[in-house]
Amino acid sequence: MTTTATHTTTTGTAAEPRPAAAQAVDLVRVHGRGPAAVRALDGVTVAFEEGRFTAIMGPSGSGKSTLMHLVSGLDTPTAGRAMIGDVDLATLSDKALTRLRRDQVGFVFQQFNLVPTLTARENIELPQRLAGRRPDDAWGRELVDVVGLGDRLGHRPSEMSGGQQQRVAIARALAGRPRIVFGDEPTGNLDSHTGAEVLDFLRRAVRELDQTVVMVTHDPTAASYADRVLFLADGRIAGELADPTPEAVLDRMAGLGR
Ligand SMILES: Nc1ncnc2c1ncn2[C@@H]1O[C@H](COP(=O)(O)OP(=O)(O)OP(=O)(O)O)[C@@H](O)[C@H]1O
Numbered sequence: 136m137t138t139t140a141t142h143t144t145t146t147g148t149a150a151e152p153r154p155a156a157a158q159a160v161d162l163v164r165v166h167g168r169g170p171a172a173v174r175a176l177d178g179v180t181v182a183f184e185e186g187r188f189t190a191i192m193g194p195s196g197s198g199k200s201t202l203m204h205l206v207s208g209l210d211t212p213t214a215g216r217a218m219i220g221d222v223d224l225a226t227l228s229d230k231a232l233t234r235l236r237r238d239q240v241g242f243v244f245q246q247f248n249l250v251p252t253l254t255a256r257e258n259i260e261l262p263q264r265l266a267g268r269r270p271d272d273a274w275g276r277e278l279v280d281v282v283g284l285g286d287r288l289g290h291r292p293s294e295m296s297g298g299q300q301q302r303v304a305i306a307r308a309l310a311g312r313p314r315i316v317f318g319d320e321p322t323g324n325l326d327s328h329t330g331a332e333v334l335d336f337l338r339r340a341v342r343e344l345d346q347t348v349v350m351v352t353h354d355p356t357a358a359s360y361a362d363r364v365l366f367l368a369d370g371r372i373a374g375e376l377a378d379p380t381p382e383a384v385l386d387r388m389a390g391l392g393r
Pocket residue numbers: 166167173174175176193194195196197198199200201202
C-alpha cells in the first residue's frame with residue numbers, strides 16, 4: 136500500500152499527492168517505567184512526502200529527536216508504527232533494518248563527522264565504497280554541481296570552512312540517493328552566513344534533485360528554508376505551517392510557551 140498526503144504549493148494551489156518517503160503512525164515512545172516513566176512521544180501521526188523539505192521545531196524536550204530517531208530506525212517505538220516507504224520498521228530483522236538504513240536513509244549531524252585524512256571527494260564517496268558499491272558518477276557530478284564545491288573536492292576537512300565541511304557531509308548523506316535525509320541541527324554549529332549556505336544547499340537538493348529532507352532545528356530562520364514546519368509540544372503535534380517565514384515561525388513558537 137502506498138500512502139499519500141496532500142500539500143499546497145507556494146502559490147497555494149493543491150499539488151499532486153506524493154508518496155510518503157517516511158511516516159509515523161500513532162507513534163508512542165515511553166522511556167523508563169513506573170512513576171519515573173517519561174512519555175517522550177505521545178501519539179504522533181505524520182507523513183514526510185517525497186521531494187519535500189520539512190523542519191521540526193518545538194521547545195526543548197518536546198520530542199523532536201525522539202521522533203526523528205524512531206522514524207529513521209535508530210530507536211524502537213513503545214506503540215505505533217514507524218515506516219520508511221511502505222515498510223514498517225518493526226517487521227525487519229536487525230540485519231534488514233541496518234541494510235535499509237544504509238540504503239535508504241541519510242543522516243546529517245551538528246558535528247560534520249568527516250574523516251580528517253580523506254579529501255572532500257573521498258569523504259563523499261566513502262559510504263558507497265564501504266558498502267561495496269561503485270559511486271554513481273552522473274549523480275556525483277550533479278551533487279557536486281549543486282553543492283558548489285567543485286574546486287574544493289581535493290581538499291581535506293581542515294582546509295575547508297565549517298559551511299563547506301557541512302556541505303560535504305550533506306553531499307555524503309545524499310551520495311547513495313537515499314529515500315530520505317534526516318538532519319539533526321545541521322546548522323547548529325555554524326554562524327548565520329555559513330548556515331545560510333548550508334540551508335541553500337539543502338533546499339536546492341530538494342528542489343533540483345528531488346530529495347526528501349527532514350531537519351530538526353531550534354532556529355526559526357533555518358526552519359523558514361523548509362516547505363513546511365511541524366511543531367511539537369509535550370510529545371504531540373502542536374500544528375504545522377506551510378511556506379514558513381521566520382516571523383511566522385517565531386510567532387507559533389511563542390504560542391507554544393517559549
Ligand atoms: N533515553 C532517555 N531516557 C529518559 N528520558 C528520555 C530519554 N531520551 C529522551 N528522554 C526524554 O524524552 C523527552 C523528549 O526528549 P527529546 O530529546 O526527544 O526532545 P527534543 O525536543 O529533541 O529536545 P531538545 O530540543 O532539548 O533536543 C524529554 O523529556 C527527555 O528528557
